[in-house]
Amino acid sequence: MSRGFFVVTTMDTGGKRVNLLLVNEAFDSAAPMGAFQLTCTADDKEFLTLRAQPPSVRKAGRRLYEALAQNKFIEMLFLATEQPAPDESYPLFVRLDTPDAEALPWEALCTPGPSHFRALDPNVRWPITRVAVPPRRPEPLVRVIGKELRLAVVLGAAGVSGVNEWTSISNAIATFPSPVELLILVSEPAARTAIQETQAQWQASGSLHHIEVEYIEDSTLVPRLRAHLPNLVHFFCHGFADVTPLLELETLTDRRARRDRGSISIGSAHLDALCRRKSLWAIVLNCCQGARAAPQLYSMARELVIAGTPTVVAMRESVEVIDANVFTQEFYAKLLPQLAQQFRKRSLGTTPEAFDEMIWVRAVHYARQALVHMNPDTCAAWTYPVVYVHRDKLTLEARDLHPLTPDERLRITSELDLLRTLRATLEFNLGSTEVKQQRTGLDDQITALEQQIAV
Numbered sequence: 001m002s003r004g005f006f007v008v009t010t011m012d013t014g015g016k017r018v019n020l021l022l023v024n025e026a027f028d029s030a031a032p033m034g035a036f037q038l039t040c041t042a043d044d045k046e047f048l049t050l051r052a053q054p055p056s057v058r059k060a061g062r063r064l065y066e067a068l069a070q071n072k073f074i075e076m077l078f079l080a081t082e083q084p085a086p087d088e089s090y091p092l093f094v095r096l097d098t099p100d101a102e103a104l105p106w107e108a109l110c111t112p113g114p115s116h117f118r119a120l121d122p123n124v125r126w127p128i129t130r131v132a133v134p135p136r137r138p139e140p141l142v143r144v145i146g147k148e149l150r151l152a153v154v155l156g157a158a159g160v161s162g163v164n165e166w167t168s169i170s171n172a173i174a175t176f177p178s179p180v181e182l183l184i185l186v187s188e189p190a191a192r193t194a195i196q197e198t199q200a201q202w203q204a205s206g207s208l209h210h211i212e213v214e215y216i217e218d219s220t221l222v223p224r225l226r227a228h229l230p231n232l233v234h235f236f237c238h239g240f241a242d243v244t245p246l247l248e249l250e251t252l253t254d255r256r257a258r259r260d261r262g263s264i265s266i267g268s269a270h271l272d273a274l275c276r277r278k279s280l281w282a283i284v285l286n287c288c289q290g291a292r293a294a295p296q297l298y299s300m301a302r303e304l305v306i307a308g309t310p311t312v313v314a315m316r317e318s319v320e321v322i323d324a325n326v327f328t329q330e331f332y333a334k335l336l337p338q339l340a341q342q343f344r345k346r347s348l349g350t351t352p353e354a355f356d357e358m359i360w361v362r363a364v365h366y367a368r369q370a371l372v373h374m375n376p377d378t379c380a381a382w383t384y385p386v387v388y389v390h391r392d393k394l395t396l397e398a399r400d401l402h403p404l405t406p407d408e409r410l411r412i413t414s415e416l417d418l419l420r421t422l423r424a425t426l427e428f429n430l431g432s433t434e435v436k437q438q439r440t441g442l443d444d445q446i447t448a449l450e451q452q453i454a455v
Helices: 045-051 057-069 072-080 099-103 163-173 189-204 221-227 252-256 268-275 300-306 321-347 358-370 406-425 433-453
Strands: 004-013 016-026 036-038 092-096 128-132 141-145 149-155 180-186 210-215 232-240 246-249 264-266 282-287 311-315 385-390 394-398
Touching: 004 099, 016 072, 016 099, 045 057, 057 072, 128 300, 141 321, 149 163, 149 221, 163 180, 163 189, 163 321, 180 189, 180 221, 189 210, 221 264, 221 268, 221 406, 232 321, 268 282, 268 300, 282 300, 282 321, 300 311, 300 385, 311 358, 321 358, 321 394, 358 385, 406 433
Parallel strands: 004 092, 092 128, 128 385, 141 394, 149 180, 149 232, 180 210, 232 282, 282 311
Antiparallel strands: 004 016, 016 036, 232 246, 246 264, 311 385
């Protein structure tokens, strides 16, 4: 694999926004020094046609390519990778350092030649991935892998049935070779019934998969997710980015009252503690505008990666419910067989190694192809799925979890959250001997509680 890595930022020059691009890696060629100006911004009229009816996807993708190809070195790079060998790939990673750079339609990139739309190449030779860089020095991004895959699913889209979304997920899980521990939070009685029926079928067939299903409650939603110690968290809900990026979820009360809007709003700050969980590998926001940057603000997807999530998959724009279900079906059908290999390695006692970030990229790439239900020139839905990865490489470390009830995990993780908050207030207080003793005492309590959860 030979990858490209672009860094894009925005500067204000005399009241005018200017996007600048630096080539960090050049598909195994020597990268040029210095940045050059992109002759496009997120509000270019060609990019706005992506929201027209019908959208002009090719026009937007060609506009982005033309802005890049004005730099002759980048034009040469694209031309050189236009005809790769059958087993070669040229993934493009783009680090987006400003909201305007983030709002450019990178997934629609359309180059000359037979491939045209790079993000639709059938052989996954040119996938496009976004990179988020936290404001700290690089350090290992170590997360744990147990004997079971731990998945949390939130089905809370107001006025929309979650049954098909659950079916898309459960069909992929059914054949997963390792046990799967699922926490499903729902707002709809029909979805709860469908999930319980699936659990009964799995039990009757001798499956090792296990489900906990509960109704969504505002006061316990995020604590329940954290206490599950999930590897993956999947949100199926509405979202908005007009003022500030938010997820919107409904409760059972909202559903019964037939309200148009959910009563729970969640911003990235509400999920900070979840993002830092040592169990967490990825968050999927299968909702409206989860990867769309609000005016002068970054998208929620990028913010969740900055907070510590290794990977976030989200949508740039509003998607039809049927497209959201198709995306979920194809994404997990391609993702879970790749994750199964990670559990196979663990069972063999293989030394932990860097987790291949292309696992997420490939799953999204195939899901994009499934969303092309008409001419890709006039169907923008396939450009909406976005992959954000953390700058630091993910490494998995084998850990076994002690058998605990959901309430026991919730109690322990809540205590840990409190103790870690107290410990953080003393982190930079050199203080007296008494303060040092307090830090040591809190560290001992935190270690003891952590040992109650994992071996």
